[in-house]
Amino acid sequence: MNKPRILLSRRWPESVEQRLAQSYDVTLNENDVPLGPDALAAAMREYDAVCPTVTDRLGASAIEGAGVRARIIGNFGAGIEHVDLDAARRAGIIVTNTPDVLTDATADIAMTLLLMATRRAGEGERELRAGEWTGWRPTHLLGSSLSGKVLGLVGFGRIARAVADRAKAFGMTIAYYSRTPKPDMPEGSYHASLADLLAISDVVSLHAPGGAETLHMIDAAMLKCMKPNAVLLNTGRGTLVDEAALADALRDGTIAAAGLDVFESEPKVHPGLVNLPNVVLLPHLGSATLETREAMGMKVTDNLDRFFAGQEPLDRVA
Incomplete structure (x- = not known):
């Protein structure tokens, strides 16, 4: 059985990337340069899950429309203002975030x-x-x-x-x-x-x-x-x-x-x-400890694991 295809929009702590690789076909953003709107829209049509960060804008044009494959957006961060939640609801796409650990x-x-x-x-x-x-x-x-x-x-x-x-x-x-x-x-x-x-x-x-x-x-x-x-x-x-x-x-x-x-x-x-x-x-250092960023990534992974096992993700926001 093929593993679900997942895109990480930025590099995550190594321990999280390794855990994801055990269960999923993971694509990493190797150069860690922010993805533009066109690349994110294309990812929604290529991957089963897209995992953005607070710097990645996922508007209605990326989430809705023909050919969208992704069924879950696993956000790396607590804030979700950069994701059009109404568009996700209309498209039947689940969105999760990472509360409590920051x-x-x-x-x-x-x-x-x-x-x-x-x-x-x-x-x-x-x-x-x-x-x-x-x-x-x-x-x-x-x-x-x-x-x-x-x-x-x-x-x-x-x-x-x-x-x-x-x-x-x-x-x-x-x-x-x-x-x-x-x-x-x-x-x-x-x-x-x-x-x-x-x-x-x-x-x-x-x-x-x-x-x-x-x-x-x-x-x-x-x-x-x-x-x-x-x-x-x-x-x-x-x-x-x-x-x-x-x-x-x-x-x-x-x-x-x-x-x-x-x-x-x-x-x-x-x-x-x-x-x-x-x-x-300061350059947005609020959650910038290794322990916190690892915990954030593990939360995303937990939500993905539950979703692909047919269970409700714990941190669903849409």
């Missing part, structure tokens, strides 16, 4: 950004590497302490809660904005208005899902609600932030600093952000 790694990156931005570590590292450091002095690159400061969390799912736990160890007070208050959180920590949360927060960390409802939820008007000494962090989705408005706010002192791990048009970064000293920019 929490700690992403929360750690949020704290990395928090510390780098509040302590101006990015500025200091660039100054030192450029040979411009003239030595210790009492007023050099003064940042801000975390103890007693308010961390405002936009969205309060697993990752936001993990960030809250870490921030409490630094003496921060937690406030949050979400659709509903959480019964296990202290009274007064919930804010039903995003603007109200921004106004009282010293650090704002974004953990909302992507999509049309949250597109540019942090725009020029919302940035003006923040304190002038506040810091904005984004490890959620790049589409949450109007990057042009953020660049203006950082340049004119509307807010003090920002730390970003995700961007609206990855791998492109808004040119207004690149040369600003008061923003920390």
Whole structure:
């Protein structure tokens, strides 16, 4: 019996690729260069399963139409905004993702950004590497302490809660904005208005899902609600932030600093952000630990195994 044919759009950890090769006829993207829309559309017509990442756009034209062979899209990542789920449902194609295994790694990156931005570590590292450091002095690159400061969390799912736990160890007070208050959180920590949360927060960390409802939820008007000494962090989705408005706010002192791990048009970064000293920019490292990426790949494999055995995948989103 022929093994199901599977395409991985990018290279995955070796241990995952080896496990997949035991059960499937796997095609690897050997040069690890992103596949274009035409190549992805062709893959949907050539393979039994296509396994994209968050950088691979699978729109309706790739998913629907004549000759589509793939019956499952096993996404390597929790976010699925790059896949047209409605088109997949219409075509009868199952879509899965990889929830639950990214929490700690992403929360750690949020704290990395928090510390780098509040302590101006990015500025200091660039100054030192450029040979411009003239030595210790009492007023050099003064940042801000975390103890007693308010961390405002936009969205309060697993990752936001993990960030809250870490921030409490630094003496921060937690406030949050979400659709509903959480019964296990202290009274007064919930804010039903995003603007109200921004106004009282010293650090704002974004953990909302992507999509049309949250597109540019942090725009020029919302940035003006923040304190002038506040810091904005984004490890959620790049589409949450109007990057042009953020660049203006950082340049004119509307807010003090920002730390970003995700961007609206990855791998492109808004040119207004690149040369600003008061923003920390990371290349989407939220889940970038070997342990996490292996766990993500194993989740995809588990879902594929169940699907091809005639069982319901555990992490089905469409």
